[in-house]
Amino acid sequence: MDKIYSHPQSLRDVSTHYCPGCGHGLAHRLIAEVVDELKIRERVIAVAPVGCAVIAYDYWDFDCSEAAHGRALAVATAIKRVRPQNIVFTYQGDGDLAAIGTNETIHAANRGENLTVFFINNAVYGMTGGQMAPTTLLNQKTSTTPSGRCAQSQGYPLKISEMLALLPGVKYIERVSLGSAPDIIKAKKAIKKALVNQMEGVGFSLVEMLSPCPTYWGLSPKESLDWIQNTMAKEFPLGVIK
Amino acid sequence: MPKILMSGNDAIAEGAIQAGCSFYAGYPITPQNELTAYMANNMEKRGGVFIQAEAEVAAINMVFGASAAGARAMTSSSSPGISLKQEGISYIAGAELPAVIVNVMRGGPGLGNIAPSQADYFQATRSGGHGDYHCIVLAPSSVQESYDLTYLAFNLADKYRAPAIILGDGMLGQMMEPLKLTTQGPKLKAKPWALTGCKGRKANVVKSFYLGEGDLEKLNLKLQKKYKEIAAKEQRWEELFLDDAKVVLVAYGSMSRIARAALKVLRGKGKRVGLIRPISLWPFPKKAFARPKNKYLVIEMSYGQMLEDVQLTLGGRAKVDFLGRSGGGVPSEEEIILKVNKIYNG
Known part of the structure; x- marks a missing residue:
């Protein structure tokens, strides 16, 4: 009998530190599966963020660099320029990519760096205890918006993927969801496309993944998936943005 | 050996290229702009990478990335820009990456002025960023030494896997003097720790993050041992x-x-x-x-x-x-x- 499913070689056989129902483990696994399927494990250099996925390099089994908070795309730009034959991607949360690292994000995209970005949007800062993120929804309660995010004083959820899509250097942006089985299958396809783009020299590609954070949403894992489908995806519509 | 007339800033740039610097990222700031322009004119022609970064912070983190990928990498700036780079320098020290950072000092504090100054001595010689670390700091006093010490800085940075700072100033950067272009060629070291893709070996990780109990203290003790060795062997005057x-x-x-x-x-x-x-x-x-x-x-x-x-x-x-x-x-x-x-x- 043919073996049709197994543990990805690119994913170490260890338990993660993620909370029950968190989307990071799933996103890590999807990326690892695609890296294996594309047979690029020995060429990959990943850049881990600061945030809940800070020790992503303990879970992936390929070369990885750390980056200071927000600086992943500056680090990745240099790695790719120095080693154009390698496959370089960043893995960043909403705070990392769309708040403290906005400058690095916009300019790497604008230079049209031939890189891949995996952007985990869970509408909250997880590692530091559930503060407001740039992508936090209006009225969403966080530890720094105890009465819910208010547009008047805290602004609006930042749609950075739509902003980046305006730049001529950007070749592919898709927003996907980790909220249901069919969406997860679509997410994996998007991950693959974003990496194949780099292999073919197409240019800057980004996949935004709406990802559950039950702990800081104050919801059960099941409720979190529903919240992505019914609430979050309304503010952040799924699909190919560019 | 023939001599050429060069400014201190240009001499640092040429010294870096002679040392095998293959990655440079910088951001405009006076009085070091000649150095960035020299790199823009020369790096790609001579097989390297030049990036005008969107910010000083991005430039130093690009140096982090290039160095992690095994390249000899440099950035340059002047005092206010060097303040912005301190976070990145701390990460470079913590991740034990070699890198060369040039500070063509100008007047401070704040935006200060563009006159020559030596007021960043504390910042350079104490840990300028957070944490218990040191950079190797070399201070040229002539155009020739700007060239020679930059060459040396790359070798020391590689040898000790530590950031090295060239601490000049606006006067030295702008002055022109005859320079002997000694061409020893780069003395490159193998970097088995670098990120090159894990073909034929275990995956490499470049990081400064140690959460496990006692792990960060172990790293710091290792760094202190290295600093002790540098202090014993690398005093120059x-x-x-x-x-x-x-x-x-x-x-x-x-x-x-x-x-x-x-x-x-x-x-x-x-x-x-x-x-x-x-x-x-x-x-x-x-x-x-x-x-x-x-x-x-x-x-x-x-x-x-x-x-x-x-x-x-x-x-x-x-x-x-x-x-x-x-x-x-x-x-x-x-x-x-x-x-x-x-x-x-x-």
Whole structure:
């Protein structure tokens, strides 16, 4: 009998530190599966963020660099320029990519760096205890918006993927969801496309993944998936943005 | 060997390329712009990468990435820009990456001005960013030395896997002098720790993050051991007339050139004056002070920063005087002579 499913070689056989129902483990696994399927494990250099996925390099089994908070795309730009034959991607949360690292994000995209970005949007800062993120929804309660995010004083959820899509250097942006089985299958396809783009020299590609954070949403894992489908995806519509 | 006329900024850039620097990222700031322009003109032609970064912060993190990928990498800036880079320098030190950072110092604090200054001595020689670390700090005093010390900085950075700073100033960066272009070629080391893709080996990780109990302390003890070795082996200085000196001038960088001119005049008048010119500022050349003379006069374009290292080194074994100006003021030859005459018989 043919073996049709197994543990990805690119994913170490260890338990993660993620909370029950968190989307990071799933996103890590999807990326690892695609890296294996594309047979690029020995060429990959990943850049881990600061945030809940800070020790992503303990879970992936390929070369990885750390980056200071927000600086992943500056680090990745240099790695790719120095080693154009390698496959370089960043893995960043909403705070990392769309708040403290906005400058690095916009300019790497604008230079049209031939890189891949995996952007985990869970509408909250997880590692530091559930503060407001740039992508936090209006009225969403966080530890720094105890009465819910208010547009008047805290602004609006930042749609950075739509902003980046305006730049001529950007070749592919898709927003996907980790909220249901069919969406997860679509997410994996998007991950693959974003990496194949780099292999073919197409240019800057980004996949935004709406990802559950039950702990800081104050919801059960099941409720979190529903919240992505019914609430979050309304503010952040799924699909190919560019 | 033929000599060419070059500015200090250009000499640093050429020294870096001769050392095998294959990645440069920078951001415009006066008075170091010639260096960035030189890299823009030369890096790609000579097989390297040049990026004008969107910010100083991005530039230093690009250096982090390039170095993690095994390249010899450099960034340059001037004082306010170097302040912005401190986070990145701390990460580079923590991840034990080699890198060269050039600070063509200008007046501060704040936006200050674009006049030459030596007011970033503390920032360069103490951990400028967060955490317990040191950068190797080399201070050229001529165009030739700007070239030579940059070449050396790359070798030391690789040898110790640590960031190295070239601490110049606006005067030195802008002045032109004849330069002997010694071409030794790069002395590159194998970097088995670098990120190259994990073909045929276990995956490499470059990081400064250690959450496990005791792990960060272990890293820090390793760093301290390395700093001890650097402090023992890499002290550099130039000395003049220490044998008979009654007053020893202590100055580095462009300031040492003015001190040297004053020394010449004073010697001409029969005054027994000597000079210690620190070349490595970290490690501070304590060995140059092994036999304390009667009096030392520290001269800086600051209000007394290297002064503290001289005082710490001497530990009260000699009298230490100070002459300094900052914010665009440069102690003049006449001021130095006046000060020496005042303390000479005091």
